[in-house]
Structures are given as structure tokens and as C-alpha cells.
Amino acid sequence: MISKWINGNDPRSPRLRPEIIRLVYFREMRDQLRDRRTVFSIAVVPLVLYPLLGMLLLQIAQFTREYPASICVVGADHLVGLDAAGAQVPPLQTSSTIEGSDALFAAGLVPDSTKLKATFFEWNQIGHQPIARLKPIESPRRQPRGPVTASTML
Amino acid sequence: MIFVQNLMKAYDDLQRGRFIAADGVSFNVGEGEIFGLLGPNGAGKTTVLRILSTVLAPTSGIVRICGYDVIADATMVRRHIGFVSNNTAIYDRMTAFEMVAHFGRLHGLPKNVLTDRVDDLFARLRMEDFRDTPGAKMSTGMKQKVSIARALIHDPPVLIFDEATLGLDVLVARNLLEIVRDLRDSGKCLIFSTHIMSEVERLCDRIAIMHHGRILDMGTLNELQGRHEGENFEELFFGLLSRHESNTLQSPERDTAGMFA
Numbered sequence: 564m565i566s567k568w569i570n571g572n573d574p575r576s577p578r579l580r581p582e583i584i585r586l587v588y589f590r591e592m593r594d595q596l597r598d599r600r601t602v603f604s605i606a607v608v609p610l611v612l613y614p615l616l617g618m619l620l621l622q623i624a625q626f627t628r629e630y631p632a633s634i635c636v637v638g639a640d641h642l643v644g645l646d647a648a649g650a651q652v653p654p655l656q657t658s659s660t661i662e663g664s665d666a667l668f669a670a671g672l673v674p675d676s677t678k679l680k681a682t683f684f685e686w687n688q689i690g691h692q693p694i695a696r697l698k699p700i701e702s703p704r705r706q707p708r709g710p711v712t713a714s715t716m717l
Numbered sequence: 718m719i720f721v722q723n724l725m726k727a728y729d730d731l732q733r734g735r736f737i738a739a740d741g742v743s744f745n746v747g748e749g750e751i752f753g754l755l756g757p758n759g760a761g762k763t764t765v766l767r768i769l770s771t772v773l774a775p776t777s778g779i780v781r782i783c784g785y786d787v788i789a790d791a792t793m794v795r796r797h798i799g800f801v802s803n804n805t806a807i808y809d810r811m812t813a814f815e816m817v818a819h820f821g822r823l824h825g826l827p828k829n830v831l832t833d834r835v836d837d838l839f840a841r842l843r844m845e846d847f848r849d850t851p852g853a854k855m856s857t858g859m860k861q862k863v864s865i866a867r868a869l870i871h872d873p874p875v876l877i878f879d880e881a882t883l884g885l886d887v888l889v890a891r892n893l894l895e896i897v898r899d900l901r902d903s904g905k906c907l908i909f910s911t912h913i914m915s916e917v918e919r920l921c922d923r924i925a926i927m928h929h930g931r932i933l934d935m936g937t938l939n940e941l942q943g944r945h946e947g948e949n950f951e952e953l954f955f956g957l958l959s960r961h962e963s964n965t966l967q968s969p970e971r972d973t974a975g976m977f978a
Contacts, residue, residue: 586822590811597810 631680638686718875718906719746719769724778726764726930738764740930742778746908746923748874751901753921754910755954761930762910766879769908770800782875796824798875799868803883805860809853813844816852817866824871838866842896858889865896876900878909882916894920914951926957929965933957 595601673679726739739761746752754762767773768780771791780786785793808816814835821831839845842862847855855863861881868876878897882890897920901907911917917924918938925935934941934957938950947953 582825583823586819590819594808594810 629678631678633680633682635682635684637684718748718783719744719752719908720779720781721745721765721769722779724765724768724780725776726761726768726773727776738930739768739775742927742930742932744925744932744935746875746906748906749901749904750922751897751907751909751920753917753924754908754927755912755914755917755924756910756927757912757958760927762927763879764930765927766800766877766908766910770798770877771795796871797873798877799871799873800877800879801861801864801868801881802879803881805857805864807852807855807860807863810851812849812851813855813859813863813866814839814848816863817870820867821870826871834870834872835866838869841899842866857885858892861885861889861893865893869900873905875906876908878907880911881909882911882913890916914954918950926954928958928961933961 722743724739724742725737728736728738730736742761742765744752754765756762764773768775768787769782771787771794774788780788782794783797785797787794811819817835817838818831821834826834839848842865844859844862844866847859850859852860852863864881882893885893894916897907897909901922909916909921921938923935923937924941925932926941927933934944936944942950942953945953945957947956
């Protein structure tokens with residue numbers, strides 16, 4: 564008979580004993596770890612699949628990111644002011660100075676000036692001889708793609 | 718060992734009203750006896766057995782097992798019974814040995830006793846061949862044997878078999894009945910519910926015929942055959958049920974058990 568084996572044969576103790584909870588817990592754990600599908604979902608997926616997915620998303624994000632186009636303007640100092648014929652040359656950048664690099668193009672010159680990174684150089688800074696005269700610009704033109712020098716805008 | 722007096726179980730169904738599953742059921746089962754509960758589907762056999770195993774609470778009546786009341790001493794009742802049903806509920810990823818040992822530990826058997834007990838049961842039930850077979854790879858017969866071993870691991874004095882042979886082939890069912898007979902011979906008190914006549918005829922010392930939640934008649938096979946007409950036990954059973962049905966139809970107010978009241 565069972566009563567000769569079981570300790571604590573208290574007829575009025577319906578509470579769940581900690582030992583029972585421990586037994587049920589370890590049985591369930593062992594059962595889950597024997598299930599290949601569970602092992603795959605708790606070990607293989609986080610260790611292999613999640614890093615792979617992360618790398619893939621990173622690549623997609625880099626591929627779809629928009630970088631500002633970099634335009635280098637050389638000899639912009641010669642565009643400021645009036646030309647010999649007295650025609651008004653439209654402003655190329657937001658400020659009147661040309662010392663600052665990474666400046667913005669003047670409003671209306673390009674569709675979205677924030678996507679164009681402009682770098683201005685004086686003609687003398689890159690070792691050319693000063694230009695005596697520049698032909699006037701008759702009307703503002705759209706910015707061509709790729710690096711633009713002063714000569715392409717004339 | 719089992720004492721049931723005027724047991725009643727009623728369910729309240731919001732849509733269908735009050736359903737009386739067991740109505741005034743009374744019987745006793747002694748040591749070394751197989752008591753058969755025989756009845757068609759929906760007769761209330763499983764309800765009575767679930768109340769005996771403390772899974773369901775009775776609406777009214779007295780139910781005692783080994784002197785313990787199923788309501789007041791439910792823990793002690795559970796320690797003194799083993800329950801075997803046709804739904805074996807075997808864990809797929811545990812071997813036969815692990816499963817039986819696990820339930821032994823849940824019953825609080827000490828380690829040294831547990832090992833000897835499992836070995837003894839596996840030898841008695843001829844289970845050594847599939848000792849290390851996981852539940853998912855077991856046949857229905859193997860699962861039923863594991864289910865019996867699990868019910869016997871704590872050596873309970875009372876065993877309840879609820880349609881345990883349902884879905885088993887002839888060989889396995891025959892083997893199961895042999896096991897039940899051996900258990901009776903070893904002094905266990907067994908209650909065996911089924912709707913298969915031949916099993917009752919071959920196995921049970923006393924039989925109660927249930928219908929619509931009531932026991933229509935109870936006694937040994939010879940006593941029942943003496944009281945009722947019928948060429949064989951199946952005819953006797955069918956005649957008893959038919960008479961009860963016709964009586965119910967003639968005076969429906971007298972019998973509301975097993976139906977919606």
C-alpha cells in the first residue's frame with residue numbers, strides 16, 4: 564500500500580508541494596528541449612537567422628539611403644558682381660562670401676539645395692592664373708549631375 | 718472500499734437548462750471484487766467515475782473510497798486510487814520508464830522503492846521490450862500498458878477503468894482483461910465501466926446497468942439473468958433498457974434523469 568512509502572501522509576494538505584512544482588517544471592523543460600522544433604526556435608533562429616536578417620536590413624538601408632551630391636565650384640569669385648557688359652550675374656550661393664566650404668546654393672538655383680553639397684574654391688587656390696574676364700550668364704541653368712566647375716556653368 | 722450512496726450530479730447549461738447526469742446512484746464495491754458499470758453512451762458512467770476520482774464534485778450524495786470522502790479528503794482519495802481511461806494521455810517525448818518513474822516521483826515514492834517498483838511493474842505487465850521507447854513511437858496497446866503501469870505505480874488499493882478497452886484490438890483487449898483479473902486476484906478493488914457486454918460477462922463479479930443517470934438493476938450475472946428475461950446477456954440488457962424507455966415515455970414526469978429537466 565502507498566501509505567507505507569509516502570512521507571507526510573497528511574490527509575488535510577491539499578496544497579501543492581514545492582517538490583511537485585519542481586518535478587513538473589523539470590519534466591516540462593526536458594520535454595521542450597527534446598522537441599526539435601522548440602530547440603530550433605530558441606537556439607538556431609536567434610543565433611543564425613536573426614544576425615543574417617539584421618545584416619540584410621542594414622544592406623537594404625544603406626542601399627536606399629540618399630547622400631547629398633557633392634559639387635565643386637572652382638573660380639566662383641569671378642562670378643560675383645557685374646560683368647563687363649553690365650549684365651547681372653545671379654548669386655550662386657546663399658551668402659555673398661565664397662570662403663566657406665560646404666555652402667548651400669542660392670534659392671531657386673537647384674530644385675532642392677539641401678541635397679547638393681557645394682564646395683567653392685577661388686581660382687587662385689588651385690594654382691590657375693586669374694581670369695581677366697568672364698562671359699555673363701544670361702539665365703539661371705539647372706545644375707547638371709556630377710562635379711561642376713565654373714567653366715561648365717559659363 | 719468504495720461506498721456510493723444516493724449520488725447525484727446535475728449540470729446547469731445556459732442554453733439547454735439543467736441536465737441530470739447521475740440521479741440517486743448507490744453501490745458498494747469490496748476488496749478483491751470487479752464491479753462493472755454497464756450502460757449505453759451518455760448513461761452517466763464516466764460522470765460517476767470522475768466523481769469517484771475527485772475530478773468532479775457531486776451535487777449531492779455520499780462518496781467514500783477507503784473511508785475517505787471525495788470532497789473532504791480529496792488528497793487522500795487520490796492517493797488511494799489509480800485511474801485508467803481509454804484516453805491514455807501519454808507524453809510523446811518521454812520513454813515508458815521515464816513516464817512511470819515520473820508519476821512515481823509525483824506520488825512521493827522514495828528513490829530506492831521507486832526503482833524496484835518500476836522494475837516489478839514492467840516485469841508483471843511484460844513491458845521490458847518497450848522500456849526505452851518514447852510515447853510517440855508506441856502502439857495503442859503499449860500506451861495502454863504504460864497507462865496501467867502509471868496508475869499502479871503507487872500500489873493503490875482501488876483501481877478505476879473507464880472504458881479502458883475502447884479502441885483496442887482483440888489481442889490487446891484480451892491482454893488488458895487478463896491484467897485486470899490478475900489485479901482482482903491480488904486483492905484490488907476494481908470498478909470497470911464499459912458498454913461491451915462480453916467483457917462484463919467474462920470479467921465482472923457484480924454488474925450495475927445504468928441508463929439516463931440511474932442504475933436500473935444491479936447484481937451478479939446469475940442474479941440479473943434470474944430477474945430478467947433474455948436469451949443472452951445482450952438481450953437482457955436491451956430488454957431492460959427498452960422497458961425503461963417505454964416506462965419513461967408513458968410517465969415522463971417520473972424520470973427526468975439523463976435528460977434536460
